[in-house]
Amino acid sequence: MSPGSDGHGRLMTKRVQPSEGRRLSREDWVAGAIAFLSRHSVGSLRLDLLVKQMGVTKGSFYWHFDSREELLDAVLDSWQRRMTRDIEAWLNNAVGTPAELLRRLLHIGISSRPDVPGGPLELSLRDWARRDPRVDKIVMRVDAERLRILKTLYLNAGLTEENADAHALLHMSFVVGGRMMLFDGELGTVEKRWRIGEAFLIPNPTRIEKQKTSSKRTP
Numbered sequence: 440m441s442p443g444s445d446g447h448g449r450l451m452t453k454r455v456q457p458s459e460g461r462r463l464s465r466e467d468w469v470a471g472a473i474a475f476l477s478r479h480s481v482g483s484l485r486l487d488l489l490v491k492q493m494g495v496t497k498g499s500f501y502w503h504f505d506s507r508e509e510l511l512d513a514v515l516d517s518w519q520r521r522m523t524r525d526i527e528a529w530l531n532n533a534v535g536t537p538a539e540l541l542r543r544l545l546h547i548g549i550s551s552r553p554d555v556p557g558g559p560l561e562l563s564l565r566d567w568a569r570r571d572p573r574v575d576k577i578v579m580r581v582d583a584e585r586l587r588i589l590k591t592l593y594l595n596a597g598l599t600e601e602n603a604d605a606h607a608l609l610h611m612s613f614v615v616g617g618r619m620m621l622f623d624g625e626l627g628t629v630e631k632r633w634r635i636g637e638a639f640l641i642p643n644p645t646r647i648e649k650q651k652t653s654s655k656r657t658p
Contacts, residue, residue: 477553537596548614
């Protein structure tokens with residue numbers, strides 16, 4: 440399930456739709472678990488509830504996974520890959536200035552999709568990490584990698600080392616924290632988050648130049 444683009448700069452996750460009479464693949468079960476965890480906690484994930492949500496029988500589950508825990512590990516692996524390597528690969532192939540790429544990442548994180556950075560799936564995994572030291576280490580590792588990716592974009596946009604570091608942290612905090620405070624699914628709320636994010640998190644060339652000039656004058 441690797442991200443691509445839908446033509447508007449939004450990362451997309453390939454969804455595998457089970458066809459009637461076809462045994463579900465490992466990716467189908469991971470996609471089903473992601474959909475479940477986007478609405479429920481990790482603690483509530485049970486195989487009987489998952490198959491009910493997916494509209495299938497247990498069928499091929501045990502062909503691909505020995506246990507519920509193994510499925511959850513596969514979800515973690517998928518999330519970790521998409522939040523780091525896949526996003527970085529997408530950025531390396533995307534066209535646009537660093538500021539434009541930052542704007543597109545911001546819009547991705549604010550979108551209503553459940554599996555985007557800071558989305559419902561991530562919030563569920565972060566809640567899990569509060570109770571599981573092993574998962575907490577994985578989330579911290581992903582956060583560090585994402586901060587590195589964002590900081591590089593801000594540096595490429597012309598910010599100083601210190602400001603790039605601060606903006607990367609603010610960007611991630613806004614995407615994740617904003618989901619908890621400013622998200623009711625309404626288009627007006629999403630647009631409000633876009634306006635706030637663009638006003639404070641997208642580098643302005645004129646402002647950057649003034650900051651550089653000011654810092655040079657400071658004794």
